[in-house]
Amino acid sequence: MEENTWIGLVIAAVVVGFILFQKPNSPVEELKAQTMAIHDEAMVEMAEMNRIGRALKRELAQLPEEAPRADSIRTVLRQMKKAESDMYDWMRQYQDPIDRPQEEALRYLEEKKRLISQNQQDIRAARDAGRQLFDAQPNR
DSSP states (O other): OHHHHHHHHHHHHHHHHHHHTSOOOSHHHHHHHHHHHHHHHHHHHHHHHHHHHHHHHHHHHHSOTTOHHHHHHHHHHHHHHHHHHHHHHHHHHOOOOTTSOHHHHHHHHHHHHHHHHHHHHHHHHHHHHHHHHHHTOTTO
């Protein structure tokens, strides 16, 4: 999870830099900027989710296998792993639609925006579930 997080953050930084140096001037560029802004917010939230996940993994290593809390932690860690995997799938599949006809590019970007928005919601849900578990830690 950690190596992928760093790779994702580097990719996000490059994308942010690219967006900052381009002024959206068409509906396609505007929608692309909106989509990438959601992506960039989700990357920051994913980094926080992963920090919480690492803390929960450390705790899990100290718990008996059959502890009820261990089951809860494993459930949240699976949720985090899926959200992270979905983000990397989205990034791997994303292709700049600059060379497509405008209507096709807009449809493509609308779908990508929908997918990254859903992924951001999943990241937030996993992060919040992890935070709730972390905050409810015994002996805290």
